[in-house]
Amino acid sequence: MARTDKNELDDVAWRLLRALQADARAPLKTLAEAAGLSVAATAERLKRLQDAGIAQRFTLEVDASKVGYPVKAIVGITAIQPGKKALLDRLRHAPEVLECHHVAGADSYLMTVVATGLMDLERFIGTINPYGETRTSIIFSTPIERRGLVPPGTAKR
Numbered sequence: 624m625a626r627t628d629k630n631e632l633d634d635v636a637w638r639l640l641r642a643l644q645a646d647a648r649a650p651l652k653t654l655a656e657a658a659g660l661s662v663a664a665t666a667e668r669l670k671r672l673q674d675a676g677i678a679q680r681f682t683l684e685v686d687a688s689k690v691g692y693p694v695k696a697i698v699g700i701t702a703i704q705p706g707k708k709a710l711l712d713r714l715r716h717a718p719e720v721l722e723c724h725h726v727a728g729a730d731s732y733l734m735t736v737v738a739t740g741l742m743d744l745e746r747f748i749g750t751i752n753p754y755g756e757t758r759t760s761i762i763f764s765t766p767i768e769r770r771g772l773v774p775p776g777t778a779k780r
Contacts, residue, residue: 693740699757702754717751
């Protein structure tokens, strides 16, 4: 790799990252073919990407609706400073919370949550209402799924 600077990755590193983002379980041989490297060189590149903190984890995405969570929502909450630590502690231990972002604007935090139904979602929101005012948007569908990164300045995916 030319460098480990996140803004200075070479084409080979990006080919490897794209292949990993498409299938994190791809065999090393498949990744090597995608990157245009030998298997040994690919293993070394992958190790350097991990050591640099660029490739941070290899995960499995589970379809929430197929495992009992058919309701998905974006929940925003405006929390005042003294209660933020307690709120975050509560959210860290809430299995419904898939991710939480500290944001600028009207909300303090935006989170993606799942629920077994509307009553379950209402129950969850009730557990965080003491920390601030909430706004909830129920997700009907996701026309653009979460996708991998491409090199900055790339016009096409």
